[in-house]
Amino acid sequence: MEASEHPLDYSLPAGQAALVRDRIEARAEQLIRVSRTLHDDPETAWQEHRAAALLTEALDEEGFRVMRGVGGLPTAFTATAGPDDAPTRIAIVAEYDALPGLGHACGHNVIASSALGAALGLKPFLTELGLRLTVVGAPAEEGGGGKIPLIDAGVFHGLHAAMMIHPGPEDRGWAFPLAVAHFDVLYHGAAAHAAAYPWLGVNAADAFVVAQTAIALLRQQLPEGTRVHGIVTEAGTAPNAIPAESAGRWYVRAPTLDGLAAVYDRVVHCFEAGALATGCRVEIRETSGRYADFLNDEPLLRTFARESARLGRELKLEDRTATGMNTASTDMGNVSHVVPSIHPYLGIESLPAVNHQREFADAAIGAAADRALLDGAIALACTAAALSLHRSSGSISDSPSNMKSGDAAVPFGYEGEQYDGNSR
Numbered sequence: 001m002e003a004s005e006h007p008l009d010y011s012l013p014a015g016q017a018a019l020v021r022d023r024i025e026a027r028a029e030q031l032i033r034v035s036r037t038l039h040d041d042p043e044t045a046w047q048e049h050r051a052a053a054l055l056t057e058a059l060d061e062e063g064f065r066v067m068r069g070v071g072g073l074p075t076a077f078t079a080t081a082g083p084d085d086a087p088t089r090i091a092i093v094a095e096y097d098a099l100p101g102l103g104h105a106c107g108h109n110v111i112a113s114s115a116l117g118a119a120l121g122l123k124p125f126l127t128e129l130g131l132r133l134t135v136v137g138a139p140a141e142e143g144g145g146g147k148i149p150l151i152d153a154g155v156f157h158g159l160h161a162a163m164m165i166h167p168g169p170e171d172r173g174w175a176f177p178l179a180v181a182h183f184d185v186l187y188h189g190a191a192a193h194a195a196a197y198p199w200l201g202v203n204a205a206d207a208f209v210v211a212q213t214a215i216a217l218l219r220q221q222l223p224e225g226t227r228v229h230g231i232v233t234e235a236g237t238a239p240n241a242i243p244a245e246s247a248g249r250w251y252v253r254a255p256t257l258d259g260l261a262a263v264y265d266r267v268v269h270c271f272e273a274g275a276l277a278t279g280c281r282v283e284i285r286e287t288s289g290r291y292a293d294f295l296n297d298e299p300l301l302r303t304f305a306r307e308s309a310r311l312g313r314e315l316k317l318e319d320r321t322a323t324g325m326n327t328a329s330t331d332m333g334n335v336s337h338v339v340p341s342i343h344p345y346l347g348i349e350s351l352p353a354v355n356h357q358r359e360f361a362d363a364a365i366g367a368a369a370d371r372a373l374l375d376g377a378i379a380l381a382c383t384a385a386a387l388s389l390h391r392s393s394g395s396i397s398d399s400p401s402n403m404k405s406g407d408a409a410v411p412f413g414y415e416g417e418q419y420d421g422n423s424r
Helices: 014-026 028-040 049-061 108-129 147-152 204-221 257-278 298-310 332-336 358-363 367-391
Strands: 065-068 077-081 088-095 131-138 161-163 166-168 179-188 227-234 245-254 281-286 345-347
Touching (some): 014 028, 014 298, 014 367, 028 367, 049 065, 049 108, 077 108, 108 131, 108 367, 131 367, 204 227, 245 257, 257 281
Antiparallel strands (some): 065 077
């Protein structure tokens, strides 16, 4: 095994990395087709039935043991291969939900197809790597927090690592997602004719005006890195009727869960002020579990960066700046609190478009996005292989496992060398 260039990464010999890469490149047409199919048929949180079916069918055909509806979530799944007694257990996470009205403007089609590619690339080598690999299909990242009930159901229990990639405008290694609380706000007032009997009305739309003014004034005193934002989804139906009901969806973000708890309470007071000032009744309902901040596993990330560099990508790990896409909240943060995790970002040459814009959705099926999904699959697979070899002291057996018809019958690590059937 090659000597590590950094004391905090794992090392995969170049010949072994090339073998994994070649297997994934051979599946490029299939993986790009999956990405395009997902992109052309976007499904929002908790509704990803066709996306989950597409991915599970592909994994089932490759011999993975597929479980659908895990954690009580109809569009969640796991697909597992490799020995039950393997010394290393790793999850590669797939996301596949789209944004309402924007389609795949966060590129989850790239995430899902990249996870699939990594799994297909590793499948023949799992036994000799001593690796039990699970693809975790996690629904509803965009506001639903699908990974949180999967954690509670034990899906991530006993793993040595969990990893995924995310597309963005540029390559970035470190992930610094903010913790976030998602909640709905509903005001209940009383309707009245706005001209004839305005004194009988209790204006639910005005309650949001008061609340948003209070939030705007609060911003000066909020800690660095805090975000408060939302939309009003309902505020009356006719200009001559005082609105009896109003509704909105809001997010509060902070660098840590503890910081989030303190800021959340202050923002709630602003919404309560809107109710008090107008005479409305207010309901505030959190719509998912709170997303945690992200804990980067440095050895895994440096390994991923090394493998990405072999593909011509520079993740610039010396830059630990929290800015842009690497601060966007994700329920993968919750996963990182229970298992060592990485969440690097691969650029798809979308600028000036950025995530959650229609133009980014267009870029998510461009040539650069196709390259990112393949690079992501290769780097994820090689990172998983490197960790497995590290944990097993680099031991490799004589024959590959789970070979399908047409696969090259060459043991892992012997590509490009004379193989006479004997181990090294």
